Amino acid sequence: MPGTTPPHTSSEVPDGTVDAVVIGGGAAGLNGAMMLARSRRSVVVIDSGTPRNAPAEGVHGLFGLDGTPPAELLERGRAEVRRYGGTVLSGEVLKASAADPSADGDPRFTVTMADGVTLHARRILVATGLRDVLPDVPGLAEHWGRSVVHCPYCHGWEVRDEPIGIIATGTASVHQALLFRQLTDDLVYFTRGTQLDDDTRARFAARGIRVVESPVTQVVADDGGGIAGVRLADGQLVARRVLAVATTMLARTDGLEDLGLPMQDLPNGMGRHFVTGMAGTTEVPGVWVAGNASDPSAQVGASAAAGALAGAHINADLVTADTTSALARTTR
Numbered sequence: 099m100p101g102t103t104p105p106h107t108s109s110e111v112p113d114g115t116v117d118a119v120v121i122g123g124g125a126a127g128l129n130g131a132m133m134l135a136r137s138r139r140s141v142v143v144i145d146s147g148t149p150r151n152a153p154a155e156g157v158h159g160l161f162g163l164d165g166t167p168p169a170e171l172l173e174r175g176r177a178e179v180r181r182y183g184g185t186v187l188s189g190e191v192l193k194a195s196a197a198d199p200s201a202d203g204d205p206r207f208t209v210t211m212a213d214g215v216t217l218h219a220r221r222i223l224v225a226t227g228l229r230d231v232l233p234d235v236p237g238l239a240e241h242w243g244r245s246v247v248h249c250p251y252c253h254g255w256e257v258r259d260e261p262i263g264i265i266a267t268g269t270a271s272v273h274q275a276l277l278f279r280q281l282t283d284d285l286v287y288f289t290r291g292t293q294l295d296d297d298t299r300a301r302f303a304a305r306g307i308r309v310v311e312s313p314v315t316q317v318v319a320d321d322g323g324g325i326a327g328v329r330l331a332d333g334q335l336v337a338r339r340v341l342a343v344a345t346t347m348l349a350r351t352d353g354l355e356d357l358g359l360p361m362q363d364l365p366n367g368m369g370r371h372f373v374t375g376m377a378g379t380t381e382v383p384g385v386w387v388a389g390n391a392s393d394p395s396a397q398v399g400a401s402a403a404a405g406a407l408a409g410a411h412i413n414a415d416l417v418t419a420d421t422t423s424a425l426a427r428t429t430r
């Protein structure tokens with residue numbers, strides 16, 4: 099599985115209370131952990147090894163690293179965190195919850211992993227990413243991340259000039275169609291029962307986007323593991339090499355329920371994400387969220403940047419708490 103870290107040994111699990119536990123070791127979590135480790139904070143990343151872009155061959159649109167395989171980028175990130183003394187554990191967080199604060203009111207958390215390991219932390223960075231839910235079209239899911247794509251900036255250049263089909267799921271598909279039209283002259287929009295107003299139809303026609311209203315019954319594979327086309331209810335096969343689909347993007351919440359983090363729906367049924375403020379802060383003291391879990395539109399660069407910012411913010415928060423408690427000790 100791309101992105102999977104090897105199983106950890108018990109000697110890797112720190113005793114006592116660490117400064118921060120980072121839940122999720124993708125771009126956001128690893129960059130957040132690196133900022134914390136470089137600030138001499140004790141930090142543990144826990145990662146279940148299923149990053150969102152695992153099916154993709156390369157990370158695109160990331161300057162200096164364009165085309166790097168996702169698993170290779172994450173391996174480099176884990177090595178960088180470890181180089182500064184951070185710990186990266188392979189496993190799933192089953193439960194994260196607030197514990198009793200310290201005597202001077204500093205937040206405390208307990209994090210339990212699926213293998214029974216329990217960690218205690220002063221701060222939590224949630225960087226669990228999101229889950230893409232595909233429309234229920236037979237044959238579609240098998241090609242996800244290769245011939246079935248979602249993002250013109252991630253895969254657009256790679257599929258330029260191909261016969262592309264938009265498998266419509268709602269309003270976001272209209273925007274997606276116009277973006278993919280920038281990459282190919284041969285674009286078919288399969289409405290799948292979604293509505294198109296007259297203005298949109300006129301705009302599509304002006305750009306030469308063909309609209310197909312017949313229901314889609316199946317995505318048909320070719321002999322080489324790619325896509326041959328889209329089968330319609332009337333039996334016709336519309337030849338396509340690539341399909342683009344706007345997924346429903348759901349922040350990954352497994353094990354986080356007890357933290358009580360506020361969530362919000364995206365418009366037009368596009369998904370659901372954690373609500374954050376400046377630098378990934380949340381309404382729950384001591385908990386930050388970064389990356390796709392809070393910003394579904396963030397690519398790898400933006401997710402990494404959000405994680406780095408949250409990590410720096412957590413360190414600053416800990417500096418304030420440490421200084422306050424040092425001051426209290428001197429005046430006792």
Ligand SMILES: Cc1cc2nc3c(=O)[nH]c(=O)nc-3n(C[C@H](O)[C@H](O)[C@H](O)COP(=O)(O)OP(=O)(O)OC[C@H]3O[C@@H](n4cnc5c(N)ncnc54)[C@H](O)[C@@H]3O)c2cc1C
Nearest residue numbers: 122124125126146147148150151158191227389390397398
């Ligand atoms: C097919 C595809 C291709 C893409 N290609 C590109 C591209 O070319 N360029 C680009 O910039 N972006 C690309 N993206 C977007 C990219 O995947 C995201 O921007 C990026 O993965 C977000 O990083 P993240 O750290 O927020 O989440 P993720 O990378 O998804 O990492 C989250 C991590 O948290 C872990 N996790 C979740 N829950 C738990 C738990 N309870 N306990 C422990 N661990 C947990 C997961 O296993 C995962 O490893 C692509 C997306 C897709 C779907």
